[in-house]
Amino acid sequence: MARPVGILMVCLGNICRSPMAEGVLRARLIEAGLGEQVRVDSAATGSSHIGHPPDERAIACALKHGIDISAQRARRLALEDFDEFDVILCADRTILHDARIRKPRISHAQVELLLEWSGVGKKDVPDPYYGNARDFEQAFRLVDAAANGIVERVRQGRL
Ligand code: 4NP
Numbered sequence: 271m272a273r274p275v276g277i278l279m280v281c282l283g284n285i286c287r288s289p290m291a292e293g294v295l296r297a298r299l300i301e302a303g304l305g306e307q308v309r310v311d312s313a314a315t316g317s318s319h320i321g322h323p324p325d326e327r328a329i330a331c332a333l334k335h336g337i338d339i340s341a342q343r344a345r346r347l348a349l350e351d352f353d354e355f356d357v358i359l360c361a362d363r364t365i366l367h368d369a370r371i372r373k374p375r376i377s378h379a380q381v382e383l384l385l386e387w388s389g390v391g392k393k394d395v396p397d398p399y400y401g402n403a404r405d406f407e408q409a410f411r412l413v414d415a416a417a418n419g420i421v422e423r424v425r426q427g428r429l
Contacts, residue, residue: 274309275429276355277420279384279413280365284314284344286406287361287395289324291384291413293332293339298417304424311355313347315368320344325399331406335414352377356429359384359416362394385412388419 277295281288292312299305314320322344323329332339351358352373358381360366369381385392395412398405423429 272307274307275357275424276309276311278347278351278355278358279310279312279361280315280347280358280369281312281361281395282314282316282365282397283319283325283399284312284346285319285322285325286328286399287397287409287413288312288314289339289342289344290328290332290337290406290410291359291361291395291416292342293337294335294410294414295417295420297337298414298421299424302421302425304421308424309355312342313345313351315347315365315372317346320346327398327403327406331403331410335410347372349374352379352381355379357382357387359387362397384416388416388423390415390419 279288279291292310296310299308324339324342329340358379360369366383373381395409398409
Protein backbone atom coordinates (compact mmCIF):
# COMPACT_ATOMS: atom_id res chain seq x y z
CA MET A 271 0.00 0.00 0.00
CA ALA A 272 1.18 3.55 -0.69
CA ARG A 273 2.77 5.55 2.10
CA PRO A 274 0.08 7.30 4.20
CA VAL A 275 -0.43 11.00 3.58
CA GLY A 276 0.87 13.01 6.54
CA ILE A 277 -1.27 15.82 7.93
CA LEU A 278 0.08 17.92 10.81
CA MET A 279 -2.13 20.31 12.81
CA VAL A 280 -0.30 23.32 14.27
CA CYS A 281 -1.27 25.99 16.81
CA LEU A 282 0.58 28.12 19.35
CA GLY A 283 0.59 25.88 22.42
CA ASN A 284 -0.45 22.44 21.06
CA ILE A 285 -2.74 22.15 24.08
CA CYS A 286 -6.10 23.52 22.79
CA ARG A 287 -6.86 23.87 19.07
CA SER A 288 -4.40 21.48 17.38
CA PRO A 289 -4.95 18.56 19.80
CA MET A 290 -8.73 18.84 19.25
CA ALA A 291 -8.10 19.10 15.49
CA GLU A 292 -5.81 16.04 15.57
CA GLY A 293 -8.29 14.00 17.63
CA VAL A 294 -11.37 14.85 15.61
CA LEU A 295 -9.64 14.39 12.24
CA ARG A 296 -8.35 10.96 13.25
CA ALA A 297 -11.85 9.99 14.42
CA ARG A 298 -13.57 11.25 11.24
CA LEU A 299 -11.02 9.45 9.02
CA ILE A 300 -11.58 6.17 10.89
CA GLU A 301 -15.37 6.63 10.60
CA ALA A 302 -14.90 7.14 6.86
CA GLY A 303 -12.73 4.02 6.53
CA LEU A 304 -9.68 6.14 5.67
CA GLY A 305 -7.76 5.72 8.90
CA GLU A 306 -4.96 3.73 7.27
CA GLN A 307 -4.41 6.23 4.49
CA VAL A 308 -3.59 9.28 6.59
CA ARG A 309 -1.15 9.86 9.41
CA VAL A 310 -2.29 12.69 11.72
CA ASP A 311 -0.25 14.52 14.33
CA SER A 312 -0.08 17.98 15.93
CA ALA A 313 2.57 20.42 17.12
CA ALA A 314 3.16 23.91 18.53
CA THR A 315 4.98 26.96 17.19
CA GLY A 316 5.53 28.05 20.81
CA SER A 317 7.48 26.23 23.49
CA SER A 318 5.64 27.03 26.73
CA HIS A 319 3.64 23.80 27.02
CA ILE A 320 6.00 21.19 25.57
CA GLY A 321 5.36 17.77 27.14
CA HIS A 322 2.02 18.84 28.63
CA PRO A 323 -1.29 17.05 28.03
CA PRO A 324 -4.03 19.06 26.33
CA ASP A 325 -5.75 21.78 28.36
CA GLU A 326 -8.37 20.13 30.61
CA ARG A 327 -11.10 22.22 28.93
CA ALA A 328 -10.04 20.86 25.53
CA ILE A 329 -10.04 17.30 26.90
CA ALA A 330 -13.54 17.80 28.38
CA CYS A 331 -14.90 19.40 25.21
CA ALA A 332 -13.57 16.65 22.93
CA LEU A 333 -14.84 13.97 25.30
CA LYS A 334 -18.32 15.51 25.16
CA HIS A 335 -18.14 14.73 21.44
CA GLY A 336 -16.92 11.18 22.06
CA ILE A 337 -13.23 11.82 21.38
CA ASP A 338 -10.51 11.10 23.94
CA ILE A 339 -7.46 13.34 23.43
CA SER A 340 -6.06 12.93 26.96
CA ALA A 341 -3.05 10.82 25.88
CA GLN A 342 -1.68 13.50 23.56
CA ARG A 343 1.42 15.47 24.62
CA ALA A 344 2.46 18.84 23.29
CA ARG A 345 5.54 19.02 21.12
CA ARG A 346 7.29 21.71 19.16
CA LEU A 347 7.09 22.01 15.38
CA ALA A 348 10.42 20.56 14.18
CA LEU A 349 12.39 20.97 10.95
CA GLU A 350 11.86 17.28 10.20
CA ASP A 351 8.10 17.88 10.16
CA PHE A 352 8.50 19.77 6.89
CA ASP A 353 9.97 16.62 5.40
CA GLU A 354 7.76 14.04 7.07
CA PHE A 355 4.35 15.69 6.57
CA ASP A 356 2.70 16.50 3.26
CA VAL A 357 0.25 19.09 4.59
CA ILE A 358 0.83 21.34 7.60
CA LEU A 359 -2.41 23.02 8.65
CA CYS A 360 -2.24 26.13 10.83
CA ALA A 361 -4.94 27.27 13.24
CA ASP A 362 -4.64 30.98 12.45
CA ARG A 363 -2.77 33.49 10.31
CA THR A 364 -0.09 34.19 12.91
CA ILE A 365 0.71 30.48 13.13
CA LEU A 366 0.73 30.28 9.32
CA HIS A 367 3.22 33.13 9.13
CA ASP A 368 5.51 31.53 11.73
CA ALA A 369 5.31 28.09 10.14
CA ARG A 370 6.06 29.43 6.65
CA ILE A 371 9.12 31.27 7.94
CA ARG A 372 10.44 28.00 9.37
CA LYS A 373 9.77 25.97 6.25
CA PRO A 374 13.06 24.90 4.63
CA ARG A 375 13.42 25.79 0.94
CA ILE A 376 13.75 22.15 -0.06
CA SER A 377 10.52 21.11 1.67
CA HIS A 378 7.57 20.17 -0.53
CA ALA A 379 5.08 20.38 2.35
CA GLN A 380 1.99 22.51 1.80
CA VAL A 381 1.75 24.94 4.71
CA GLU A 382 -1.81 26.28 4.77
CA LEU A 383 -4.60 27.69 6.93
CA LEU A 384 -6.68 24.83 8.37
CA LEU A 385 -10.11 26.36 7.70
CA GLU A 386 -9.26 27.62 4.22
CA TRP A 387 -7.61 24.41 3.05
CA SER A 388 -10.50 22.31 4.34
CA GLY A 389 -13.10 24.51 2.66
CA VAL A 390 -14.80 25.79 5.80
CA GLY A 391 -14.61 29.32 4.46
CA LYS A 392 -13.36 31.15 7.53
CA LYS A 393 -9.76 32.02 8.16
CA ASP A 394 -8.81 31.63 11.81
CA VAL A 395 -9.79 29.22 14.56
CA PRO A 396 -10.06 31.73 17.44
CA ASP A 397 -7.76 30.86 20.34
CA PRO A 398 -9.96 29.63 23.23
CA TYR A 399 -7.12 29.57 25.81
CA TYR A 400 -8.19 32.79 27.57
CA GLY A 401 -11.88 32.03 27.06
CA ASN A 402 -14.45 29.68 28.56
CA ALA A 403 -16.16 26.38 27.74
CA ARG A 404 -18.24 28.08 25.03
CA ASP A 405 -15.09 29.25 23.28
CA PHE A 406 -13.75 25.70 23.36
CA GLU A 407 -17.03 24.43 21.94
CA GLN A 408 -16.82 27.01 19.15
CA ALA A 409 -13.23 25.97 18.38
CA PHE A 410 -14.24 22.30 18.40
CA ARG A 411 -17.07 22.94 15.94
CA LEU A 412 -14.68 24.67 13.57
CA VAL A 413 -12.03 21.93 13.71
CA ASP A 414 -14.77 19.31 13.31
CA ALA A 415 -16.06 21.08 10.19
CA ALA A 416 -12.46 21.22 8.96
CA ALA A 417 -12.03 17.49 9.64
CA ASN A 418 -15.10 16.71 7.52
CA GLY A 419 -13.71 18.89 4.72
CA ILE A 420 -10.36 17.11 4.91
CA VAL A 421 -12.07 13.70 4.74
CA GLU A 422 -13.74 14.87 1.51
CA ARG A 423 -10.42 16.06 0.09
CA VAL A 424 -8.77 12.73 0.95
CA ARG A 425 -11.68 10.84 -0.66
CA GLN A 426 -11.30 12.89 -3.81
CA GLY A 427 -7.50 12.69 -3.80
CA ARG A 428 -7.25 16.51 -3.64
CA LEU A 429 -4.11 16.70 -1.57
P1 4NP B 1 -3.49 26.71 21.49
O1 4NP B 1 -3.88 27.69 22.69
O2 4NP B 1 -2.50 27.47 20.64
O3 4NP B 1 -4.79 26.49 20.80
O4 4NP B 1 -2.91 25.47 22.13
C1 4NP B 1 -2.97 28.35 23.51
C2 4NP B 1 -2.34 27.67 24.51
C3 4NP B 1 -1.47 28.34 25.34
C4 4NP B 1 -1.25 29.69 25.17
C5 4NP B 1 -1.89 30.37 24.16
C6 4NP B 1 -2.75 29.69 23.32
N1 4NP B 1 -0.38 30.39 26.04
O5 4NP B 1 -0.27 31.62 25.91
O6 4NP B 1 0.23 29.77 26.92
